[in-house]
Amino acid sequence: xxxxxxxxxxxxxxxxxxxxxxxxxxxxxxxxxxxxxxxxxxxxxxxxxxxxxxxxxxxxxxxxxxxxxxxxxxxxxxxxxxxxxxxxxxxxxxxxxxxxxxxxxxxxxxxxxxxxxxxxxxxxxxxxxxxxxxx
Numbered sequence: 001x002x003x004x005x006x007x008x009x010x011x012x013x014x015x016x017x018x019x020x021x022x023x024x025x026x027x028x029x030x031x032x033x034x035x036x037x038x039x040x041x042x043x044x045x046x047x048x049x050x051x052x053x054x055x056x057x058x059x060x061x062x063x064x065x066x067x068x069x070x071x072x073x074x075x076x077x078x079x080x081x082x083x084x085x086x087x088x089x090x091x092x093x094x095x096x097x098x099x100x101x102x103x104x105x106x107x108x109x110x111x112x113x114x115x116x117x118x119x120x121x122x123x124x125x126x127x128x129x130x131x132x133x134x135x
Contacts, residue, residue, distance in 0.1 A: 046098040047128065050121050053094065054130045057103060057119050060089045071107045071117050097121035 060078050065071050067084045079092040097103055099121070106118040111131035120129035128134060 047123075049098045050128050053097065054103070054119050054121070054128065056094070057090070058116065058130045061117050061119075063089055073107060075103060075105045075119075099123070 057075065057078070061071055064078060064082065067082055067086050072078055075095050076092075078089045079095060080088055082088070095102055101121065104118070104120040104122065109115060109117045109131075111118045111129060111134075116130075118129060118131060120127050120134070
């Protein structure tokens with residue numbers, strides 16, 4: 001038995017250009033709303049990453065002191081072979097904050113009462129550091 005489709009059904013096999021444009025417009029609007037809603041979360045995530053990296057760098061400076069009897073003069077020394085013969089503690093790419101700026105470092109540690117070096121990163125609206133009370 002042969003089934004024949006009517007001419008109307010054969011002409012209606014695909015989507016019209018207008019239907020495709022409406023679907024694309026809806027997708028663009030939904031994507032725009034999603035990006036707008038998620039952008040603040042990106043900043044929060046970057047701050048959390050910065051705080052975690054500050055803790056890791058603080059621990060790396062403590063390890064350097066254990067191996068070499070003093071804190072490094074600069075953070076770059078953490079990414080180089082140590083004077084005591086130990087290998088580098090961290091990789092050079094870990095010396096940049098989530099905004100691709102170098103971390104600040106003061107081996108005297110005035111914000112930490114001189115007990116450990118100060119480490120920080122600067123945001124446009126605030127400074128995040130490794131000392132008590134820093135946000």
